[in-house]
Amino acid sequence: MPKTAVTRITHSCHLIEIGGRTFLTDPWFSTRPGYYQGEPIALSVADLPRLDGVLISHEHYDHCDLEAFAAYRDHSVPLFVAETVVGAARKHGFTNVTALAPWEQAELGGVTITATPAKHGVYEVTFVLRAGSDAVYFAGDTMLIPELFEIPKRLGHISLALLPTNGLHIRPANNMQVVMNADEAAELTAILKPELAVPHHYTFTKGFLGDRLITHSDKNPLHYRDASRDLAPETSVRIVEPGIRIEL
Amino acid sequence: MTNVEVAGIGPVEVSVAEYGSGQPFLLLHGGAGPVSVTGFAEKFAAAHQVRVLVPTHPGFGGTARPEALSSVGGLAALYQGLLDQLELTDVTVIGNSIGGWITAEIALLKSSRVSGIVLIDAVGIEVPGHPVADFFSLTMEQVFQRSFHNPAPFRIDPATLPSAAQAIAAGNRAAIAAYAGSAMADPTLVGRLGTLEIPALVLWGESDGIVDIDYGRAYTAAIPMARFQLLPETGHSPQLETPEQVIDAIWDSAETDFSVFKG
Numbered sequence: 119m120p121k122t123a124v125t126r127i128t129h130s131c132h133l134i135e136i137g138g139r140t141f142l143t144d145p146w147f148s149t150r151p152g153y154y155q156g157e158p159i160a161l162s163v164a165d166l167p168r169l170d171g172v173l174i175s176h177e178h179y180d181h182c183d184l185e186a187f188a189a190y191r192d193h194s195v196p197l198f199v200a201e202t203v204v205g206a207a208r209k210h211g212f213t214n215v216t217a218l219a220p221w222e223q224a225e226l227g228g229v230t231i232t233a234t235p236a237k238h239g240v241y242e243v244t245f246v247l248r249a250g251s252d253a254v255y256f257a258g259d260t261m262l263i264p265e266l267f268e269i270p271k272r273l274g275h276i277s278l279a280l281l282p283t284n285g286l287h288i289r290p291a292n293n294m295q296v297v298m299n300a301d302e303a304a305e306l307t308a309i310l311k312p313e314l315a316v317p318h319h320y321t322f323t324k325g326f327l328g329d330r331l332i333t334h335s336d337k338n339p340l341h342y343r344d345a346s347r348d349l350a351p352e353t354s355v356r357i358v359e360p361g362i363r364i365e366l
Numbered sequence: 367m368t369n370v371e372v373a374g375i376g377p378v379e380v381s382v383a384e385y386g387s388g389q390p391f392l393l394l395h396g397g398a399g400p401v402s403v404t405g406f407a408e409k410f411a412a413a414h415q416v417r418v419l420v421p422t423h424p425g426f427g428g429t430a431r432p433e434a435l436s437s438v439g440g441l442a443a444l445y446q447g448l449l450d451q452l453e454l455t456d457v458t459v460i461g462n463s464i465g466g467w468i469t470a471e472i473a474l475l476k477s478s479r480v481s482g483i484v485l486i487d488a489v490g491i492e493v494p495g496h497p498v499a500d501f502f503s504l505t506m507e508q509v510f511q512r513s514f515h516n517p518a519p520f521r522i523d524p525a526t527l528p529s530a531a532q533a534i535a536a537g538n539r540a541a542i543a544a545y546a547g548s549a550m551a552d553p554t555l556v557g558r559l560g561t562l563e564i565p566a567l568v569l570w571g572e573s574d575g576i577v578d579i580d581y582g583r584a585y586t587a588a589i590p591m592a593r594f595q596l597l598p599e600t601g602h603s604p605q606l607e608t609p610e611q612v613i614d615a616i617w618d619s620a621e622t623d624f625s626v627f628k629g
Contacts, residue, residue, distance in 0.1 A: 325565075
């Protein structure tokens with residue numbers, strides 16, 4: 119059985135290897151005014167390995183950079199996306215696009231892809247990939263919502279969880295929180311009980327003035343590691359630099 | 367001097383002073399020339415971990431201006447080229463008066479290197495009923511009266527200046543005329559500002575007699591993600607008159623009243 123592994127590319131963009139297949143999550147390969155990864159982009163689109171599938175949680179630019187990802191060499195690569203992404207994906211030339219609503223499933227080469235619930239500033243889904251006894255949960259940049267507690271009941275044991283932790287707030291929108299924070303991610307970790315958890319979505323910055331006027335977020339992933347030690351001591355939390363491959 | 371290749375204009379020599387290290391800022395002076403911002407740059411760099419770049423607009427401060435460089439848009443292209451050359455990202459551009467107009471035009475170039483702007487008593491837009499004071503028709507005494515809440519510490523008699531300083535002042539006036547004209551405004555600017563997607567902090571001296579407070583509010587209203595803040599006991603050049611207020615307004619801008627945002 120091939121190893122299950124994850125490589126962070128940047129922000130919420132990962133390569134997930136499971137069941138001998140390779141999936142890309144939430145592509146982001148460029149920058150725009152006021153949108154910065156805050157960390158390196160470990161791979162360019164040209165340097166991506168052959169992908170068996172791509173998961174896109176929602177249409178925000180920092181999760182769905184189709185303009186840059188359209189440079190990928192194979193436009194027939196299967197995309198599994200929130201339904202709000204379908205039109206843009208086809209517009210950018212991708213021909214094999216499947217919308218998955220929460221709890222809907224698709225099969226791809228021995229890997230079961232299940233969309234799971236989410237809550238964010240816009241419609242979003244998260245994803246579980248399962249091959250045999252291994253399962254990876256990719257949480258996009260969702261809030262913590264009770265529906266996520268159903269994941270292990272419905273889909274079984276999660277081995278690896280990729281969780282956002284920056285608790286992003288949008289200041290002009292009455293300081294509305296749109297992403298789970300470190301404590302909430304630890305709470306979800308305690309429910310999912312994965313062997314390994316890797317935080318993401320914490321170095322993102324709107325820039326000097328944007329971080330003051332538009333967004334507010336926790337850029338320190340150690341807060342999640344410390345909270346998980348208390349709430350989910352059985353889970354190993356690894357804070358991973360972009361480009362480092364971690365095996366389960 | 368730094369040499370920057372500007373599309374449509376050619377190579378431009380620009381003098382850039384640099385203060386401190388850390389978070390990058392580009393600080394653009396107005397018609398009063400680079401001396402009106404260098405003291406602020408020193409104070410800002412002493413107070414925080416910031417790298418402040420202060421160019422002298424070609425033609426100011428006794429420097430040469432290529433004939434083809436004759437608009438605010440040209441200066442914006444020059445400074446975007448400078449940021450490219452220095453490979454800076456997450457740059458906040460700060461500009462006072464005409465420097466604020468240049469700042470707005472830089473933001474409209476939508477380079478990913480620029481993440482936010484600070485407009486300090488900026489000119490450049492047309493606001494019906496609130497014209498920019500005609501600098502060229504004012505005496506120097508009138509300019510001082512209109513530029514400062516309390517002009518006394520800043521007042522100079524141009525006639526007493528050494529001839530070299532008088533020549534620089536004359537060069538500055540010629541550069542203002544070349545870049546901004548006497549109207550100090552571009553009728554198309556206010557409409558274009560509505561396309562900006564980066565945040566803007568608009569700071570205004572409550573005693574500004576060159577561009578009044580309503581003009582500043584109109585500037586703020588034209589930018590989708592702008593916040594307006596009045597600076598008390600301050601005129602048209604806050605970075606000269608009350609620099610600590612300006613530094614605090616920028617650094618502590620998270621302490622904001624979100625009701626000023628639109629959309």
